[in-house]
Amino acid sequence: MLDLKFIRENIELVRENIKNKNESANIDSILELDEKRRKVIQEVESLKNVRNVVTKEIAELKKSKQNADDKIASMKEVSDKIKELDDELRAIETAIDDVVIKLPNMTGPDVPVGRSAADNQIVRTWGSIKTMPVKKNHIEIARALDIIDFERGGKVSGSGFAFYKGKGAKLERALINFMIDYHLDNHNYTELLPPFLVNRNSMIGTGQLPKMAEDMYHATEDDMFLIPTAEVPLTNFHNDEMLNAAEMPIKYCGYSPCFRREAGSYGKEVRGFLRVHQFNKVEMVNFVKKEDSWNRLEELTGEAEDIVKALGLHYRVLRLCTGDTSFSSAMTYDIEVWSPGEESWLEVSSCSNFTDFQARRANIRYRPEPSAKPEFVHTLNGSGLATSRIMVALLETYYNEDGTVTIPECLHKYTGFHSL
RNA sequence: GGAGAGGUGGCAGAGUGGUUGAAUGUGGCGGUCUCGAAAACCGUUGUACGGGUAACUGUACCGAGGGUUCGAAUCCCUCCCUCUCCGCCA
Numbered sequence: 001m002l003d004l005k006f007i008r009e010n011i012e013l014v015r016e017n018i019k020n021k022n023e024s025a026n027i028d029s030i031l032e033l034d035e036k037r038r039k040v041i042q043e044v045e046s047l048k049n050v051r052n053v054v055t056k057e058i059a060e061l062k063k064s065k066q067n068a069d070d071k072i073a074s075m076k077e078v079s080d081k082i083k084e085l086d087d088e089l090r091a092i093e094t095a096i097d098d099v100v101i102k103l104p105n106m107t108g109p110d111v112p113v114g115r116s117a118a119d120n121q122i123v124r125t126w127g128s129i130k131t132m133p134v135k136k137n138h139i140e141i142a143r144a145l146d147i148i149d150f151e152r153g154g155k156v157s158g159s160g161f162a163f164y165k166g167k168g169a170k171l172e173r174a175l176i177n178f179m180i181d182y183h184l185d186n187h188n189y190t191e192l193l194p195p196f197l198v199n200r201n202s203m204i205g206t207g208q209l210p211k212m213a214e215d216m217y218h219a220t221e222d223d224m225f226l227i228p229t230a231e232v233p234l235t236n237f238h239n240d241e242m243l244n245a246a247e248m249p250i251k252y253c254g255y256s257p258c259f260r261r262e263a264g265s266y267g268k269e270v271r272g273f274l275r276v277h278q279f280n281k282v283e284m285v286n287f288v289k290k291e292d293s294w295n296r297l298e299e300l301t302g303e304a305e306d307i308v309k310a311l312g313l314h315y316r317v318l319r320l321c322t323g324d325t326s327f328s329s330a331m332t333y334d335i336e337v338w339s340p341g342e343e344s345w346l347e348v349s350s351c352s353n354f355t356d357f358q359a360r361r362a363n364i365r366y367r368p369e370p371s372a373k374p375e376f377v378h379t380l381n382g383s384g385l386a387t388s389r390i391m392v393a394l395l396e397t398y399y400n401e402d403g404t405v406t407i408p409e410c411l412h413k414y415t416g417f418h419s420l
Numbered sequence: 421g422g423a424g425a426g427g428u429g430g431c432a433g434a435g436u437g438g439u440u441g442a443a444u445g446u447g448g449c450g451g452u453c454u455c456g457a458a459a460a461c462c463g464u465u466g467u468a469c470g471g472g473u474a475a476c477u478g479u480a481c482c483g484a485g486g487g488u489u490c491g492a493a494u495c496c497c498u499c500c501c502u503c504u505c506c507g508c509c510a
Contacts, residue, residue: 041470045479052479055491059438068490075490374467 001360002103004096008034017106020113020322025102029095037092044085051078101210105357107322108294108331114321121321123333126305127314130340133401137341138392139272141399142168145420148391150272160262160277167420171394171407172280174414175387176255179282179307182410183253183384187303189284192254194233197224202236205362207328207354214263230256230283231381235358243287243366243377249296250287253384255280272392274346279388286380289368290356293378294331297353301333304349304384310410313393314338316345330355337389341396346389351382395420 007014011031018025054075061068112121142148147168153161164172183189203209203225208216217226227233234252243250258281273279284303288296301317308315320332329352336345356376359365365374398406405420412418 038470041479045470048479051491056439058490062438072490077490079490 001100001357002106003360004034004100007100007103013106014103017322018104020107021104021325021327022115022323023104023327025099025104027099027103030099033092033096033099037089037096040085040089040092044082044089047078047082047085051075051082054078101204101361104327105207105330105354107325107329108353108355110319111325111331112319112321115323116321117324119321120324120334121319123317123319125314125316126309127312127338129314129338130397132340132396132399134399135341136396136399137272138339138395141341141395141405142272144403145405147171147420148273158277160275162273162276167415167417170415170417171411171420172387172391174411175390176280176282177414178310178411179384179387180253180255182307182310183282183284183303186306187251187253187284189251189253192234192237192252194227194230194237194254194256196227196233196256196259198227198232198236199224202232202239202362205239206232206235206358207361208232211327215261217259217261226259227256228260229258229381229383230254230281231285234283234285235364235379235381236362237285238287238364238377239362241364242374243364245289245366245368248287248289248366248377249292251284252286253282253284255282257281258386273388274342274392276388279386281386282384284382284384287364287366287377288380289366290375290378293353293355293380296378296380297331297333297351300380300382301335301351304335304351304382307385308335308337308348308390311390311394311408313390313397315348326350326352328352328354328357330357335385337393339389339393339396340399341392346392348385348389348393349383352380354379354381 002014007027007030011027014027018027054071058068058071058075061071112119114120139150145168147165149163149165153163156163180191184191197219200209200223203216208225208228212228216228219225233256234254237252238250257278259278262275262277284300286296286300305315305317315335315337318334318336320334325332332350332352334347335349335351337348339346355378358379359376364377364379366377367374394408395405398408400406400419407415407418407420
């Protein structure tokens with residue numbers, strides 16, 4: 001959420017930011033509403049002051065058994081007027097909230113202006129392209145090894161769901177455990193294993209709602225949502241809290257399955273694991289002081305890259321342009337791994353600085369100094385990493401001529417086997 | 421799912437519809453005493469928004485939201501959460 005005062009003072013920047021992010025929020029009414037709001041507040045507060053003063057006088061008169069009928073009668077009028085103005089104020093604030101809740105975060109100064117993925121900047125590339133001895137994609141490989149069953153996933157749940165089987169299931173668990181342990185041992189994280197179903201307030205807090213409502217599985221009976229990422233429960237872990245500045249940065253990582261309806265994306269990258277309704281992911285969430293968030297974004301991205309490096313996968317890092325940067329994010333780096341079978345790049349991580357945008361919505365603050373005024377924290381998150389596409393890259397990158405797949409060494413202690 | 425109890429400041433815990441932003445205790449901070457500390461004593465101690473250079477000042481906040489009333493922590497309604505018991509259950 002943007003600060004109303006910031007909007008008031010930077011209305012043209014806000015307008016431009018909406019346009020650069022390919023959003024369509026209409027803010028024409030907001031300045032007028034804001035002005036009206038402040039006017040009504042002044043009016044109603046001065047009336048409340050009158051009421052408070054006279055009410056005390058009435059109390060004194062009553063106490064000394066004197067007549068207070070005149071004052072009570074005049075206060076009835078004042079009280080009615082207050083009620084009227086309070087109603088008006090409530091309506092104005094609802095109207096303002098409706099607009100503000102739909103305004104995207106301001107992008108940072110280094111974010112290139114652009115409309116689509118074509119305008120993203122390649123920041124760096126690691127490793128080199130590996131050509132396969134025999135060209136196969138992950139679906140063919142997985143079928144031949146009988147480690148993933150897409151057909152039965154479709155039968156039991158629907159398209160976009162799969163079973164992992166045998167060594168495939170164990171490899172998936174190995175990836176998750178390896179990633180979490182790596183962050184705990186090398187990057188100083190605390191692990192959280194979160195709830196996978198969250199309430200509406202949490203979804204608003206991190207900014208999935210109202211914009212992404214169509215993309216989430218919604219349990220309407222209880223008004224709860226299946227999480228599209230562990231970012232939601234991990235960030236809302238500190239919802240409505242005052243954090244201790246001495247303990248910051250606070251770094252959590254956690255595993256969760258991620259559920260996405262992917263409404264409207266049929267036909268695009270739907271084969272196999274490229275786009276699914278449920279996938280596994282290890283997520284990192286950071287709470288930092290406001291002056292630290294830009295540096296932390298660089299470090300966080302590095303922490304995600306460490307995992308890809310350890311797995312020995314060829315990858316590149318992109319700085320997303322304004323049009324590709326998500327609603328809540330001020331700046332995002334995507335990490336993409338090379339898929340030799342698809343001969344294309346697959347997004348496996350997205351690392352973002354949300355500045356104070358989520359912290360305002362979720363009301364997460366800290367006191368810079370013991371007696372200083374509270375400030376909103378800055379939140380960041382990064383996938384570290386999403387496993388389904390890592391599985392694609394692993395199967396294709398380590399595919400051998402004889403049909404086997406070599407397991408990278410860092411996973412051996414988790415899998416117990418060295419090849420598929 | 422059923423029955424009951426309860427949600428008040430950092431914590432504990434009072435609170436007859438009328439100077440109650442809220443007693444008291446405790447904790448925090450400052451001070452007196454002390455070589456120093458403890459104890460004792462004195463003072464101070466919430467948040468948000470608005471006005472003012474400032475001292476200061478206005479409004480709101482007792483789980484959340486409505487309502488009754490001249491006036492609500494206190495009365496009424498709805499919802500949320502916690503605890504106890506019963507039922508069901510991995």
